Amino acid sequence: MSPEDITRRLEIDALYADYAHCLDNDELGAWPEFFTEDCAYRITSAENFEAGLPLGIVYATSKAMLVDRVMALRKANIYEPQRYRHLIGALKIGAAEDGVVPVVANLIVVRTMQDGEMMLFAAGRSVDRLVRQGEGWKFAKKDIVLDSRQIDTLLSIPL
Amino acid sequence: MSPEDITRRLEIDALYADYAHCLDNDELGAWPEFFTEDCAYRITSAENFEAGLPLGIVYATSKAMLVDRVMALRKANIYEPQRYRHLIGALKIGAAEDGVVPVVANLIVVRTMQDGEMMLFAAGRSVDRLVRQGEGWKFAKKDIVLDSRQIDTLLSIPL
Amino acid sequence: MSPEDITRRLEIDALYADYAHCLDNDELGAWPEFFTEDCAYRITSAENFEAGLPLGIVYATSKAMLVDRVMALRKANIYEPQRYRHLIGALKIGAAEDGVVPVVANLIVVRTMQDGEMMLFAAGRSVDRLVRQGEGWKFAKKDIVLDSRQIDTLLSIPL
Numbered sequence: 001m002s003p004e005d006i007t008r009r010l011e012i013d014a015l016y017a018d019y020a021h022c023l024d025n026d027e028l029g030a031w032p033e034f035f036t037e038d039c040a041y042r043i044t045s046a047e048n049f050e051a052g053l054p055l056g057i058v059y060a061t062s063k064a065m066l067v068d069r070v071m072a073l074r075k076a077n078i079y080e081p082q083r084y085r086h087l088i089g090a091l092k093i094g095a096a097e098d099g100v101v102p103v104v105a106n107l108i109v110v111r112t113m114q115d116g117e118m119m120l121f122a123a124g125r126s127v128d129r130l131v132r133q134g135e136g137w138k139f140a141k142k143d144i145v146l147d148s149r150q151i152d153t154l155l156s157i158p159l
Numbered sequence: 160m161s162p163e164d165i166t167r168r169l170e171i172d173a174l175y176a177d178y179a180h181c182l183d184n185d186e187l188g189a190w191p192e193f194f195t196e197d198c199a200y201r202i203t204s205a206e207n208f209e210a211g212l213p214l215g216i217v218y219a220t221s222k223a224m225l226v227d228r229v230m231a232l233r234k235a236n237i238y239e240p241q242r243y244r245h246l247i248g249a250l251k252i253g254a255a256e257d258g259v260v261p262v263v264a265n266l267i268v269v270r271t272m273q274d275g276e277m278m279l280f281a282a283g284r285s286v287d288r289l290v291r292q293g294e295g296w297k298f299a300k301k302d303i304v305l306d307s308r309q310i311d312t313l314l315s316i317p318l
Numbered sequence: 319m320s321p322e323d324i325t326r327r328l329e330i331d332a333l334y335a336d337y338a339h340c341l342d343n344d345e346l347g348a349w350p351e352f353f354t355e356d357c358a359y360r361i362t363s364a365e366n367f368e369a370g371l372p373l374g375i376v377y378a379t380s381k382a383m384l385v386d387r388v389m390a391l392r393k394a395n396i397y398e399p400q401r402y403r404h405l406i407g408a409l410k411i412g413a414a415e416d417g418v419v420p421v422v423a424n425l426i427v428v429r430t431m432q433d434g435e436m437m438l439f440a441a442g443r444s445v446d447r448l449v450r451q452g453e454g455w456k457f458a459k460k461d462i463v464l465d466s467r468q469i470d471t472l473l474s475i476p477l
């Protein structure tokens with residue numbers, strides 16, 4: 001493994017950690033900053049993903065749409081007492097092609113309700129394409145592919 | 160940490176990521192390729208493991224047995240609607256001895272049923288011995304040691 | 319990323335793996351060794367943490383207090399049939415300041431009861447400060463910040 005490979009791997013590992021903490025700390029204003037201007041972001045089901053269906057439950061084709069989404073969420077949710085905790089693992093980092101690095105990661109999110117009850121909220125994988133921009137890496141594409149089809153409750157927050 | 164140590168650690172980290180995705184993508188035909196020809200693979204309970212009992216719920220002493228097992232699974236399960244998601248973490252990588260690297264990892268598997276219900280399917284650790292072969296690392300030994308004793312439902316899939 | 323940064327990151331990653339296995343193997347006698355002599359250790363709720371309240375459900379201001387705690391636990395719990403499994407991820411490793419490295423990690427603990435039932439036991443983050451001592455890293459400060467407020471059951475074991 002070359003020094004460049006080692007650094008790339010550790011930088012990408014750190015990126016996913018930052019991403020998890022951004023969401024879990026409910027710092028949604030910073031969330032779009034993880035993406036490129038013309039990013040594609042989607043939350044979809046494994047069935048739709050495997051069937052090649054383009055649309056998802058959440059679908060954005062630019063960072064501006066992510067910003068809009070955050071603002072809409074902020075207006076809609078006056079008070080959100082639940083907390084989310086992401087575990088992201090099994091980062092499978094592919095070879096760069098034309099500066100784009102494909103990454104697939106496993107994802108489990110635990111939700112804790114106001115009364116303290118914990119539940120599995122989401123399980124799936126994140127199928128991503130990363131590009132280097134300036135000092136760090138950005139998501140040019142992120143497909144959150146959920147194992148579960150009970151996705152109505154997922155509308156409210158980014159994953 | 161020497162450059163060799165760093166590379167070894169990151170290669171092993173990547174191996175576990177590949178292993179998780181192989182299983183979660185239901186690519187069972189590729190699963191035996193993670194093992195050496197004369198590997199020992201076992202799924203056992205923590206109680207049996209700590210008592211030094213040799214047998215497990217699943218027990219194989221060669222890669223050929225793993226291949227047989229995959230074929231049997233493929234015949235038995237016409238249709239498997241559930242999905243599995245592995246989170247593997249806390250990789251404790253020991254010092255190599257005679258080319259064998261001991262690794263212990265924590266393991267949680269979430270199962271999502273066809274109706275979308277998610278549940279904890281397995282929790283435990285993977286007690287492994289890795290050897291370098293050609294371009295990568297293989298499991299010479301893998302003991303999946305489950306915390307739970309409810310192991311009847313685990314017969315159907317590799318972990 | 320400098321060779322020093324790379325090594326630091328991988329050493330800290332290994333520290334958290336060792337910490338998880340220490341607890342999950344119920345090797346509580348070794349647990350205080352992860353801390354400095356004058357460490358601060360706390361288990362608290364996210365609400366208390368965010369409100370800046372100093373006290374927690376568990377609170378220690380030295381390694382000696384952690385040793386005392388382990389001895390008290392050993393006396394109180396004649397037999398503990400349940401098992402715990404830690405998944406620690408999303409390590410956000412900050413820049414060292416005066417030799418102190420801030421780290422935040424996500425944390426999920428699964429408990430398996432004697433009858434085999436698995437449950438989510440804890441979810442949250444670990445807000446830590448590490449220092450280098452001799453051959454390795456020690457926790458000078460560890461705040462386990464739990465998302466859940468159902469913390470009465472957490473009194474019995476360290477996290």
